[in-house]
Amino acid sequence: MSKSRNSMQTRRRISLFSSVLLLLCVAGCEPPGKPGAGEVSAEDVMDFPTLYATNCQGCHGVDGKNGAARILNDPLYLTVIPKDQLQETIEMGRPGTAMPAWAQSQGGPLTPKQVTALVNGIEQNWAKPVNFHGAAVPSYSGEGVNGNADNGRKLFGRDCFMCHGPGARIGSVTDASFLSLVTDQALRTSIIVGRPDFGMPDYRVLGLGHALSDQDISDLVAYLAEKRPPAVTAALVGPAPGAGNEGNKSTGSSSERGTQ
Amino acid sequence: MKTLRNMAVWLDERLHLTALWASSAGHEVPATSGSWWYVFGSATLLCFIIQVITGACLAFVYIPSTSEAYTSLQYLNHVQFWGWYLRAIHYWGSNCMVAFMTCHMIQVFLFGAYKYPRELTWISGLFLLLCTLGMAFTGQVMRWDQDAYWGLSIGASIMGRIPLIGGQLVHLLLAGPIIAGETLSRFFTLHVFIIPGLIIAIIVMHLRLVLAKGINEYPRPGYQVHRATYDADYADIIRKEGVPFVPKAVDKDLIFSAFVIVLILVLALVFGPKGPKGIPDPALVDTNPRPDFYFLSIFAALALLPDWMEMLVMFIAPAIGLLYLLALPFISNTGEKSARRRPVAVLSVILIVLVIVTLAWYGETSPWSPDMVAWSGAAVPVKFLKGRTPLQMHGATLLQNKQCRNCHSLGGEGGERGPSLDAVATRLTADQMVRQIIQGGGNMPAYGKKVTPPEVDAMVSFMTTLRPESTPPSRDSAPPMNKLPRDFAVVLPPAEQADAKK
Structure with a gap:
């Protein structure tokens, strides 16, 4: 008798529990199967994390760092590069490098609004201008500073050779293939901002623990540009209005070609 | 009260409802057939009924025109109160229908139920399977999204390869040389009128045959079907252990039907409707069209085929397969029914299911497609x-x-x-x-x-x-004869x- 009463109670409890569960599902919570806002077409995506994750993180790494290409999540880099250059780099890409053009006008997938959203997203999320407030950071393009390759060679031997000489621990930057793939602007930017995510220091300590000057950086770039195979330099040459290094043809001509 | 009874009697005299009930629901079945193995047929029928009801409700809103089909589905998904749920039930109902129909077919095959004297029951069931797959395919087109467009394109290009009449068949299928507004109208008519009509007619025939030839008894290992003796043996089984279908043998069907209803409702609630995925624009290359699960194996097979096997797998193998299934009750008309004594049958089922499931898995993951992003x-x-x-x-x-x-x-x-x-x-x-x-x-x-x-x-x-x-x-394995200069860029x-x- 008591057994059957127990089982009756259990049954009642189960039915009560499942009815409450069902009611909760129907009335309380949003059913998981309910379609969301609908599929947003790729051109309507304006949200920075999605835009970045779809279009940029393949090369620039998750969260803007630890990627194969230039670190973006770096306050120093974002202080050095003018906003319009950032915008232009995304829109037009950097011809001759692995950075493709992203603007629809250039055959890329992004609308002008999306490019702006990316630029703003990068600036708002990763730039910290306060860190360098008042500090004289080297200029992005080195315009007006003529590089001296001879001096650059000396500086290279003093500041870079340990890590980047032929056969050195980190790997050569005087390698012909490497120099064929990077523009002078990319070299300049790399010297200025380093790779904080992979342990390469920036210009502030590269000069034997002291900051490299604008002139030092231009000299180093001029030296490296001289090492570039002449055939490649010829192929890389293009019109570069307002380019920096007038004194060094190869450097000046490709300095506007930008970052890698 | 008396008037009501008189009315009922009058109606019954005119419509012979009691006799109909006694000969259908009340007909005697072998007690052994009241088994859990026998529930899939009724489950499939239940799914079909759910499909008819939800389909009719959807048709109130759905507009079968190329310009508005997509919008009307969006309306159902986002505006209409619980419209998405209706779509979800219809979608999961169709999935369940194909799934239970497959289970039913496997069960019938393994239990030897297609043998004498139920050959036509099997054949009508095969036509029901074909019609259901037709419903699944045409239903996929109703979504009028990228899946629909590409599914249709693939279907049409397969059909176009049929020698001699391929072109005309494609024209007939698409209502023109290309996929256009007329195509959707044609598929709507097929999906809503023609194929469901056929299904209802064949179901009537299928059930009529089940009633006329009796439900297959639970096979006993060692019992051989002989054309000369089977009818008498079956009559003997019914006489000895026959029970009326209602209420004695129907209980498991009812319990399973309740389970099926809950299953569909829960699946619909949790996973929601499918699509519409994106507008059917052939110019959009950044798309990843997939057929519904029942065609995934075909999708995978077509993708993986080497060129020289295409004709074989697209036409010759399906034709032989279908002919074989149609001929099966005549090829294996008598003899052993129990799966315990038919190892080849069991192994064939396992092999076919494994092949289909593996292909479907490949179809779902489609490792051959580049990941474009x-x-x-x-x-x-x-x-x-x-x-x-x-x-x-x-x-x-x-x-x-x-x-x-x-x-x-x-x-x-x-x-x-x-x-x-x-x-x-x-x-x-x-x-x-x-x-x-x-x-x-x-x-x-x-x-x-x-x-x-x-x-x-x-x-x-x-x-x-x-x-x-x-x-x-x-x-x-050996040092290279010529080594390229390290800076070979220089020499170019x-x-x-x-x-x-x-």
Whole structure:
């Protein structure tokens, strides 16, 4: 008798529990199967994390760092590069490098609004201008500073050779293939901002623990540009209005070609 | 009360309802057939009824025109109160219908129920299967999204290959030479009027045959069906252990039906409706069309076929398969029914199910399709970048830029069309990598004209680092006869450099 009463109670409890569960599902919570806002077409995506994750993180790494290409999540880099250059780099890409053009006008997938959203997203999320407030950071393009390759060679031997000489621990930057793939602007930017995510220091300590000057950086770039195979330099040459290094043809001509 | 009874009696005298009830629901079935194995047929019928009801409700809103079909589905999904749920029930109902129908067919096959004297029951069931697959295909077109468009395109191009009449058949199917507004109207008519009408007619015949020839008794191992004696044996079984279908044998069907209803409602609630995925615009290449699950295996088979097998697998094999299924009750008309004494039957079922499930799995994951967004969306794993030289880092960037990742995965992300590059350095030497990139081969296109020598150098330099630390890199069996100069970019004439840059 008591057994059957127990089982009756259990049954009642189960039915009560499942009815409450069902009611909760129907009335309380949003059913998981309910379609969301609908599929947003790729051109309507304006949200920075999605835009970045779809279009940029393949090369620039998750969260803007630890990627194969230039670190973006770096306050120093974002202080050095003018906003319009950032915008232009995304829109037009950097011809001759692995950075493709992203603007629809250039055959890329992004609308002008999306490019702006990316630029703003990068600036708002990763730039910290306060860190360098008042500090004289080297200029992005080195315009007006003529590089001296001879001096650059000396500086290279003093500041870079340990890590980047032929056969050195980190790997050569005087390698012909490497120099064929990077523009002078990319070299300049790399010297200025380093790779904080992979342990390469920036210009502030590269000069034997002291900051490299604008002139030092231009000299180093001029030296490296001289090492570039002449055939490649010829192929890389293009019109570069307002380019920096007038004194060094190869450097000046490709300095506007930008970052890698 | 008396008036009501008189009315009922009057109606019964005119409509013979009691007699109909007694001869259908009340007909005697072998007590052994009141088994859990026998519930799939009624479950399929229940799914069909759910499909008819929800389909009729959907038809109130759905507009079968190319300009409005997509919008009306969006309306159901987002505006109409619980409209999405209606769509979801219809979708999951169709999935369940195909699934239970398959279970029913397997059960009938394994229980030898197609043998004498139920040949026509089997054949009518086969036609029901074909009609249901027809409903599934036409229903997929109703969504009028990318899946629908490409599903239809593939269907039409298969049909177009039929010798002699292919062109006319495509014209008949699409209501014109191309997929257009008329196509949707045609498929709507098929989905809503013609095929359901056929299904209802065949169901009537199927049930009529079940009643006329009786439900198959639960097979006893060792019992042989003989045309001369089976009818008497069956009558004997009914006389000895026959029970009326209602209420004695129907209980398990009812319980299972309740389960099916709950299953469909819960699946619909949890997983929701399918699509519509994106507008059916053939110009959109960034699309990943997939058929519904019941056609995934065909999708995979078509994708994986070598050219020379296409005709065989598209037409000859299905025709032979269908003819074989139609002929099955005549080929194996008598003899043993129990699956315990029919190892070939059991093994065939296992083999066919495994093949279909494996193909469906391939269809779902479709490793042959490049992952078109991997190059820009899948980051190079940090472990492959730590401690790399500037040239190697650049090579990693180029690997992304040249979209190698779309076919080759790294760290589990990326396409699966080509081999993963995670340990490529253990398989190929640097020279072999250069050759592979430039000349392609083994299903990989040649990239010689799309990459410059320094780019190849950078990519290969990076790839030679892709190996587990404990595994040595691949090496040549003999030292190379000629070694390219390290800076071979230098030796390339400027004109060719410029060409390569293009």
